Amino acid sequence: MRVGPQFAPIQSLRPDTPTNAFDCGQKDLNRYLRKHAWNNQVADISQTYVALADSSVAGDYSICAGGVIVADVPKQLREEWAPKYPMPAVLLARLAVDVHFQGMGLGAALLKDACINALKVADVVGVYVMAVHAKPDAVKWYSRFSLKFDPDSAGKEGTTHMFLPLREVRRRLSR
Numbered sequence: 001m002r003v004g005p006q007f008a009p010i011q012s013l014r015p016d017t018p019t020n021a022f023d024c025g026q027k028d029l030n031r032y033l034r035k036h037a038w039n040n041q042v043a044d045i046s047q048t049y050v051a052l053a054d055s056s057v058a059g060d061y062s063i064c065a066g067g068v069i070v071a072d073v074p075k076q077l078r079e080e081w082a083p084k085y086p087m088p089a090v091l092l093a094r095l096a097v098d099v100h101f102q103g104m105g106l107g108a109a110l111l112k113d114a115c116i117n118a119l120k121v122a123d124v125v126g127v128y129v130m131a132v133h134a135k136p137d138a139v140k141w142y143s144r145f146s147l148k149f150d151p152d153s154a155g156k157e158g159t160t161h162m163f164l165p166l167r168e169v170r171r172r173l174s175r
C-alpha cells in the first residue's frame with residue numbers, strides 16, 4: 001500500500017531490511033523488529049510489514065493467525081450465538097512507528113494495511129475478528145479506529161485485548 005510521499009510503499013520484511021536504527025520508544029518493540037521478526041517470518045509464525053523512509057524503517061506491523069474465546073469479545077460486538085470453541089482471528093501482534101515519524105498518519109496507514117491483509121485472509125478461510133493486545137499507552141489510539149475492549153477482562157502482561165469484527169473491517173474498506 002502507498003502511504004505518503006516521504007514513505008516507500010508498505011512491503012514485506014526482508015532479511016536485508018535495515019532494522020537496526022528503528023526506535024519507536026518502546027524497547028521490546030524495537031528488539032522484536034531487530035531480532036525476532038525475521039526469524040518468526042521464516043518460521044511461518046508471523047508476517048511483518050514495513051514502511052521505509054530514507055532507507056530505514058519508519059514503521060512496522062506484524063500479524064499472525066490466532067483464535068479468540070467469544071466470551072472475551074465485548075458484548076456489543078458479539079453475535080447472538082456464542083460458541084464455546086475458539087473463533088478464528090487475525091492477531092495484530094505488533095505495530096509501531098519510529099519516533100521521528102510519529103504523528104504523520106503512518107500508524108493509521110499501517111493499521112489500514114493490516115486490515116486489508118486480514119480481509120484477504122478472511123476471504124479465503126474465514127476470520128471472525130481482528131484482535132490486538134494493546135499496551136496501556138496505545139488503547140486510546142486504537143479506540144480512535146473503533147477497536148473495542150471489555151473493561152472487565154484484563155489482557156496478559158498489562159495489555160488490553162481489543163477487537164474489530166471482520167464484518168466491520170469489510171464494511172469500512174468497501175466504502
Ligand SMILES: CC(C)(COP(=O)(O)OP(=O)(O)OC[C@H]1O[C@@H](n2cnc3c(N)ncnc32)[C@H](O)[C@@H]1OP(=O)(O)O)[C@@H](O)C(=O)NCCC(=O)NCCS
Pocket residue numbers: 024025026029094095096097098101102103104105106107108109133134135137138139140141
Ligand atoms: C501508537 C502509534 C503506533 C501511533 O502511530 P502514529 O503514526 O504516531 O499515529 P498517527 O499519526 O496515525 O495518528 C496520530 C494521531 O493519533 C494521536 N495519538 C498518537 N498517539 C496516541 C496515543 N497513544 N493515544 C491517543 N492518541 C494518540 C495523535 O495525537 C494524532 O491525533 P490527530 O490526528 O488528531 O492530530 C505510535 O505512537 C507508536 O509507535 N507508539 C509506540 C509503540 C506503541 O505503543 N505501539 C502500539 C503497541 S500495541
